[in-house]
Amino acid sequence: MRAIVLALGLILHACLAAGFPVEEEMLFPAPETERRELSILSTTDTGVLRPLIAAFQVREPDVAVRYTVASSQAVYAAIHDEGLSFDLVISSAMDLQMKLANDGFSAPHDSTATDRLPAWAHWQDRLYAFAQENVVLIASRSGLGGLPLPQTRRDLIELLRGHPDRFRGRIGTYDPELSGAGYLFATQDARQSDSFWRLAEVMGGLAPRLYTSSNEMITDLKQGRLVLAYNVLGSYAEPRLAGDDDAVVIELEDHTLTLLRTGLIPVTARAPDLGGQFLDFLLAPEGQRLLRDEAGLPRIDEAALSRGPHLRPMRLEPGLLVFLDGLKRRGFLDEWAAALSQD
Amino acid sequence: MRRAPLSLRLRLVLQLLGIAAVLAIVLYFTVRTVADQAAEATQDGVLGAATLAIAESLQGGEDGVGVDLPYEAFSILGSISADRVFYRIEAGGQTLTGYEDLPLPEAAGAAVAPVFYSRAYRDTEVRIAAVNRMVLVARKPVPVLVLVAQTRQGQEAIAQRVAQRAAALGLGSFALAAVLSLLTAGNVLRPINRLADAVGRRGPHDLRSVDQPTPAELRPLIFALNGFIARLRGALSRTETFIAEAAHHIRTPLATVRARAEIAMRQSNSEETRETLRAVIRAVEESSRSAGQLLDHATVVYRSDRMADEALDLAKLVEAQAEAFRPTADLKDLTIRVTGTDQPVTVRGDRPLIEAALRNLLDNAIKYSPDETTVDLSLATGTEARIEVSDRGRGLSGQAQARLAKRFARGKNAGDIIGSGLGLTIVEEVAAAHGGRFELTERDGGGACARLFLPLG
Numbered sequence: 001m002r003a004i005v006l007a008l009g010l011i012l013h014a015c016l017a018a019g020f021p022v023e024e025e026m027l028f029p030a031p032e033t034e035r036r037e038l039s040i041l042s043t044t045d046t047g048v049l050r051p052l053i054a055a056f057q058v059r060e061p062d063v064a065v066r067y068t069v070a071s072s073q074a075v076y077a078a079i080h081d082e083g084l085s086f087d088l089v090i091s092s093a094m095d096l097q098m099k100l101a102n103d104g105f106s107a108p109h110d111s112t113a114t115d116r117l118p119a120w121a122h123w124q125d126r127l128y129a130f131a132q133e134n135v136v137l138i139a140s141r142s143g144l145g146g147l148p149l150p151q152t153r154r155d156l157i158e159l160l161r162g163h164p165d166r167f168r169g170r171i172g173t174y175d176p177e178l179s180g181a182g183y184l185f186a187t188q189d190a191r192q193s194d195s196f197w198r199l200a201e202v203m204g205g206l207a208p209r210l211y212t213s214s215n216e217m218i219t220d221l222k223q224g225r226l227v228l229a230y231n232v233l234g235s236y237a238e239p240r241l242a243g244d245d246d247a248v249v250i251e252l253e254d255h256t257l258t259l260l261r262t263g264l265i266p267v268t269a270r271a272p273d274l275g276g277q278f279l280d281f282l283l284a285p286e287g288q289r290l291l292r293d294e295a296g297l298p299r300i301d302e303a304a305l306s307r308g309p310h311l312r313p314m315r316l317e318p319g320l321l322v323f324l325d326g327l328k329r330r331g332f333l334d335e336w337a338a339a340l341s342q343d
Numbered sequence: 344m345r346r347a348p349l350s351l352r353l354r355l356v357l358q359l360l361g362i363a364a365v366l367a368i369v370l371y372f373t374v375r376t377v378a379d380q381a382a383e384a385t386q387d388g389v390l391g392a393a394t395l396a397i398a399e400s401l402q403g404g405e406d407g408v409g410v411d412l413p414y415e416a417f418s419i420l421g422s423i424s425a426d427r428v429f430y431r432i433e434a435g436g437q438t439l440t441g442y443e444d445l446p447l448p449e450a451a452g453a454a455v456a457p458v459f460y461s462r463a464y465r466d467t468e469v470r471i472a473a474v475n476r477m478v479l480v481a482r483k484p485v486p487v488l489v490l491v492a493q494t495r496q497g498q499e500a501i502a503q504r505v506a507q508r509a510a511a512l513g514l515g516s517f518a519l520a521a522v523l524s525l526l527t528a529g530n531v532l533r534p535i536n537r538l539a540d541a542v543g544r545r546g547p548h549d550l551r552s553v554d555q556p557t558p559a560e561l562r563p564l565i566f567a568l569n570g571f572i573a574r575l576r577g578a579l580s581r582t583e584t585f586i587a588e589a590a591h592h593i594r595t596p597l598a599t600v601r602a603r604a605e606i607a608m609r610q611s612n613s614e615e616t617r618e619t620l621r622a623v624i625r626a627v628e629e630s631s632r633s634a635g636q637l638l639d640h641a642t643v644v645y646r647s648d649r650m651a652d653e654a655l656d657l658a659k660l661v662e663a664q665a666e667a668f669r670p671t672a673d674l675k676d677l678t679i680r681v682t683g684t685d686q687p688v689t690v691r692g693d694r695p696l697i698e699a700a701l702r703n704l705l706d707n708a709i710k711y712s713p714d715e716t717t718v719d720l721s722l723a724t725g726t727e728a729r730i731e732v733s734d735r736g737r738g739l740s741g742q743a744q745a746r747l748a749k750r751f752a753r754g755k756n757a758g759d760i761i762g763s764g765l766g767l768t769i770v771e772e773v774a775a776a777h778g779g780r781f782e783l784t785e786r787d788g789g790g791a792c793a794r795l796f797l798p799l800g
């Protein structure tokens with residue numbers, strides 16, 4: 001492997017000139033004379049994709065990579081509303097990515113790498129999934145104090161009902177109002193079964209802590225502030241809890257959502273061919289191996305889905321647009337708020 | 344100049360191909376139209392169902408129209424093809440939710456069943472289903488219009504596939520039809536070709552009627568052809584008979600004239616009168632010879648049409664002819680030397696014809712030889728039978744066989760020797776009728792050498 005790429009980190013807390021909230025922007029200069037620049041807009045933390053960017057630059061030493069991280073809503077708005085120019089847009093918010101593609105903001109892209117993808121991992125030639133991640137429950141053994149680990153939502157509801165004092169203020173989940181991923185998980189949960197609403201009601205009575213990112217929930221669980229965190233991205237939880245004997249990652253058996261992390265090349269791209277090249281790199285065997293081993297993102301694997309009958313992959317289909325509808329969203333969040341404000 | 348009419352085969356093939364092409368094109372368009380309609384009907388069905396499902400979810404109330412978009416309505420749209428989906432819900436002229444620029448239907452009647460229309464939208468073309476519902480808002484009916492649109496890429500992909508298949512089908516059926524039409528043309532024309540072949544293969548003198556089995560359509564042609572052949576044969580045989588009769592009728596009075604002239608010459612004292620009578624006798628001899636040769640020639644022509652096909656021993660025939668000419672040869676103190684006749688040499692053919700040929704060859708050899716020489720008559724066999732007549736006469740003086748063998752052609756070396764110029768013609772015709780050939784050349788050491796080759800039987 002090549003030496004670690006010296007990265008110029010620029011952490012910007014202020015807004016960019018274009019006026020959308022950027023969490024982090026980093027420039028990876030070209031290892032050799034720079035001829036081209038690839039600009040990626042992503043919801044995935046720089047640290048996660050850094051090894052892939054480095055490996056990509058080994059192949060394309062004249063490419064500088066500008067990697068911009070923003071929230072899924074900001075990523076969506078940058079393309080949909082502000083028409084900013086990026087060569088590749090990576091997001092875990094499947095619904096927003098689907099809406100970008102559906103509304104014609106994504107350029108077609110075809111290659112041998114995309115041809116290998118199974119049908120459920122792409123939408124037309126506009127939107128491609130490069131990682132599949134399970135949405136899990138994490139729990140702290142010590143926090144549970146010997147109580148059995150819940151394996152289904154029914155178990156979880158009973159556990160919460162039976163020991164309200166133990167869990168009060170110590171369960172965490174996404175705030176669907178503020179987090180795009182949280183909203184997607186909640187709406188898909190609600191679609192899968194009615195137990196979601198019962199769970200929401202029970203949690204509502206236990207003063208849950210609401211978060212906008214999986215990482216914060218994992219931190220709080222590790223530090224003992226949380227006993228349970230519901231709907232956490234497994235790909236973040238697993239590596240961070242790997243050495244922790246106290247924390248367990250649970251894939252609920254009644255259903256466990258599987259999220260597809262997707263990429264698209266916006267029609268506004270200045271170097272769409274570079275964007276396509278990087279996307280192909282992510283989809284190709286080498287990129288997929290690096291994603292799993294270095295970035296900790298599970299690769300696209302049809303066999304994994306058939307091995308886990310509890311897994312419910314969210315499909316890239318127009319159904320995802322439904323909960324993005326303003327009225328629908330308002331209705332859902334009202335219902336969520338009502339369920340949470342029980343007692 | 345008149346253009347040659349198209350060949351029957353070409354005409355038939357072209358017409359069949361034309362029909363096949365028309366049918367293939369009709370097939371292509373039929374398949375396409377039907378498939379397009381089916382694809383559109385499928386899309387309309389799903390679009391309509393989605394639109395109605397949304398319309399069902401409309402709710403009235405005190406403060407406005409409520410709608411709870413059903414997930415499945417959209418999900419199902421994705422199930423037939425990965426097409427883009429747009430929607431718009433309009434209540435009382437205001438867009439409640441969805442894509443505000445989605446085109447409305449031209450006539451928004453109160454429809455229970457959805458109306459469908461195609462429009463250009465954004466960068467693509469969409470198929471739209473629209474349904475109109477009344478919803479009670481604060482006890483007043485408000486018209487609500489639900490539109491669901493889907494791009495047509497999936498449908499176009501189907502149409503594309505179908506078009507390719509249809510094209511392949513059309514081309515395939517055309518190719519098949521082309522092959523079949525070629526076969527058909529060949530089949531239909533085979534009897535004609537066979538007939539043409541059968542007639543064409545005939546020898547130049549074969550005037551038998553055509554008895555080829557032919558289809559009914561060709562029978563009038565055969566009938567006409569046979570009638571024509573019969574008339575031709577009749578005309579020919581009348582001509583031959585006439586010549587034969589004419590020759591005969593001429594020879595008899597000529598004999599009388601010759602006898603009288605000879606008597607008159609003997610009795611006459613005047614040298615002048617005798618000279619005249621000598622010329623008369625010579626002319627008579629010449630006429631008589633001509634009549635005889637004409638008769639021979641007519642016989643040869645007539646017989647070669649309906650030749651006998653018997654096994655003949657050439658050795659015997661040659662011996663017999665040599666014998667027959669001995670008296671004539673003796674008059675000139677000529678020797679006829681016959682060789683090669685100790686073994687039989689068999690050929691198949693017509694005896695009178697071969698005899699006529701031998702007669703003419705011996706006649707020439709004797710006629711054009713000076714007194715007291717020898718005429719060699721030899722018979723030999725190898726791959727074919729060869730009869731050679733060679734003399735020590737005046738030779739051909741360099742004249743070509745082709746010229747000498749012409750009808751009534753006499754050589755400039757013939758001098759005062761009586762002849763009609765038909766002898767070699769007869770020989771060549773006999774050779775040809777038997778599938779053999781004839782050669783006349785100078786002989787080494789003076790004289791002429793005539794060779795008649797006949798295939799062995």
Ligand SMILES: Nc1ncnc2c1ncn2[C@@H]1O[C@H](COP(=O)(O)OP(=O)(O)OP(=O)(O)O)[C@@H](O)[C@H]1O
Nearest residue numbers: 707711738747753754757762763764765766767791
């Ligand atoms: N053996 C021969 N020697 C020399 N010339 C010959 C000989 N045979 C044929 N010819 C030449 O060929 C010519 C044609 O011969 P052909 O037998 O056809 O006619 P002909 O002998 O003149 O008349 P006829 O019809 O009475 O036989 C003769 O006129 C003669 O000039």
Ligand SMILES: [Mg+2]
Nearest residue numbers: 707762766767
């Ligand atoms: Mg002669």
